[in-house]
Amino acid sequence: MESLGSSVKKKATERHHKAEVLIAGEQLRLRLHDSKLIKDRRYHLRTYPNCFVAKELTDWLIEHKEAPERETAIRLMQELMAHNIVHHVCDKHSEYKDAKLLYRFRKDDGTFPLDKNVKVFMRGQSLYESLISAEDSIMKVREESSIQYQRTFPGCELIDWLGQNGETSSRKEAVELCRTLLEHGIIQHVTLRHHFFDSNLLYHFRINFRRRRRLTELLGEILRPVQEDPDSPFCLRKLNPETDSTSFLSVQPNKEIKAPLSAVRRSSATSLSGGGPGGYFNSPPGLVECNPKSVLKRVITNEELLCPGAPYIKKTITIVGDAVGWGIVVRGGKPCHIQAVDPGGPAAAAGIKVCQFVFSVNSTLVLQLDYKKISNLIMTGPHTLVMEVMEAIE
Template sequence: MVKDRRYHLRMYPKCFVGSEAVDRLIKHAGVKDRSTAALMLNVLQRHNVIHHVCDDHQFKDTYLFYRFRVDDGTLPLSRETELYIKGHQLYHEQTLLGNSSVLKLHNESGVMYDKSFHGAQLVNWLVKSNKCSTRQEAIGLGKDLLELRLIQHVTNEHHFKDERLLYVFHPDLSQLKVIDLLDIHERPRSLSLDSSMFSQKQKLASPCQPIPPVPPKSPQMPDATAADSRPKFQIGSPEQEESQNLMSESDNEDLSGSRFQDSHGSGAVRFSQSPTAEELKNPDESCRRQTLQILGDSVGFGFVIRGDGPSYVQTVDPSGPAAKAGLKIGQFLYFVNGEYVLNKDHVEVAHIILRNPQQLTMDVLVPRHQASQH
C-alpha cells in the first residue's frame, strides 16, 4: 500500500491513497465501515502520525496521497519512541513474518517458555543481521529494550546479558493493531508488564500470554506503570504523538472474589469473569452508580477503556483529569454524555467520547471494594 506514486508528472515517495487505506482497515483490521476507518485515520493525522503529502488536506476517503511522518523524517522521535519502534520491528521479524531463528520453546527449571530466547542468541542475531555493528552495541540495545520492558527475563531476576539467560518479548506486541495507535501517552516509558506473567509457575499453556487478550471488535500501543496512559481515541497535542504505545492487557486472576481489580495499584485491570451488560443493568450491592464530570486537558482525559460491552476502565493516569474526577480502574461505563453505553464496545464508546474532547460526563458502576474505600 505504501509506495512511490506519480501525479501530474511529480513523484511522491512512500505514500498511500486515502481510499486504499480505508479499504485495508476494513479488510484486514476488522473496522465496521468506511466512516469509522476515516475517523481513525483522521485521529492519526491530528496526532501527526500521518499527513497529506502537501499538507493541503485533512484525511479523506478519496484519491489523495498521504504519508507516515516516520517515512519522510518529519516525525520528531524521542529516544524512547525510537527504541519502542525498533523493539516492535524486531518482534515482527521474529514472529509475524514466520522466519524466527531466535524465538524457540525453552525449558527453564522445569517450566516451558514458548517464544523465548537466550540473551546470547539475540545478540548473535542482531550482529549477524547487521542490525547492530558490534556485540557491545547489541547488548546495549537489549538493555534498552528491557528497561522499556519490551523484553523481560522470564523470572524477572536479571538485566539483559550476553549469556544463556532466558528472555521473552512483551506478550502484547503480538496484539498491535491500528486502534492502539490512539492510546496516547505523554512518554512511552514502558509497557505494562505484570511480573506474575513471568513467574516460575507459568506453564506452557500461557508462557507469553497471561490471559486471552480482550479482542476489540475493530483494530486495536503501554501502562499504568508508565502512569501516563491516555484514553482511546484521545484528542491530544501533536507533541504527544511520538509516544504512542500499546496498552497491555491484564493478568487473568481473581482476588477475593472480585471481578475486577487494580494491578499493582495503578496497572491494568484484571478479570476472571467479566459481568455481562445484562447483569449490570440492575447492579446489586456489589456495585454502586456514580456520576463524574471530567474536563479534558491538552492531552485528553487521561484514561483507557477496553471491553466488548460492557466497556470498562483499563488504565487511569494518576495525574490526569479523569483521576482527579474520581475515575478508577475496573469501573464500568454506564452512561457517557447522556447516552446509554453499557452494551457498547470500547470503540463505539470512544466515538461518543470524541464528540466533545473538552468535557465528559459519565455514569460509572463502582465496584464494592472501591466504594468501601471512600
C-alpha cells in the first residue's frame, strides 16, 4: 500500500500543532471566564465587552503556574495572537504587550476566522467526542506487530461508522474525509507508515481533545528544531554548554561523565538498544558508558508489579521536550524502568524519577515491550510525551 510521504507527515505535524494551539486557547478562554478575568470593561467613555487586561492576565498566568516568568507569559500570548485566537480590541497592537491594554478572544467577539483548517479541526473534534462517548465504541485496544495500541479503529470500521451515523453519504466521501483528517494531523496510522485506506489497517486519533493542555506546550512545539537524529529523545542534557568538554548528570550527581558531545549522545541512546538479557550495553571503543549497571536493587516482573495489593502506584506524567530532548534514559524490558533523569531537564520538572516503571507511552501499553520498541514509540510520537509510570509506595 501507499506509504505516508514525508511532505504529508510534515504538513500533518504543522497542522497538529495548530490544532493543539486552538485547544489550549479555548481551554484558557473558558478558565479565564470562570476566574472572572474576562468581563466588560470601560475605557475612554466606551465599553468593551468580554475583555481582559494584558497585565492582569500576565499576573494570572504566573500565579497559576502556566508560565514561570513574565517573558514566557508574553511569548505564550503572542503565540495565541499569531494564531488569531486573541487580538487587541481595536487591533492597534499586533504584538501582545504586558501593559494595561485591553485584549479579547476572537471567539468572544465573533471575529474568529472559520477557514478550511479550522473547519476540519472542528469536524475532527466532533467525531472524536461522538466516537469516544458511544456505548459500543469502535475505538478499542488492538494489537499490531506485537504492540498494543489504545483507542484504535480499523479504517474500514470507521468508514462503516461514518455512513451508519449519517456523517457521510458514501464510502468515497468517508474516505476523503478521513484522508483530510490525517493530512491535518488529527488521525494517523498507528505506526505512521500508511495514508488512510478503507481496509483493516489500524488508526487512532493523534489528538486527545479532552486532555488538559499546559500552555508551555505551545512554546515547546515552537522551539523544537526539526531533528532526524534518533539519539536526542533519551540523551542526558548538557550542564555546561559553554565549555568545550560537556558534563552530564546521571543517576549519581557526584559522578560526571565527560566526553565530546557526540560520543555522549550516542552512548546514552545506544545503551537503550544493546544486547543481553537485561538490555544493557557494552560500549565499543571511543564511547562512554552511561550507567552500565541497573539502578534497580532486584529484578521486578510484570506479575509482581500488577499483583493486587502490590506496593506500587500509577501516575500519569506529561513531559514537554525541549531542544535537547526529554532528559531521561530508559533501560531493561518487560517492564522497562527509568534508569537516569537529568535533574535540569523536562522529565525531572514533570515528576519523572529514577526506578519508576514505564506502564504506557502516549496511550500505548508497553509493559510487554523492551527498550527498543519503547524508544521507537517515543521518537515517532509527538513532542509532548504522556507517560504512565508505576513507582513503589514509600
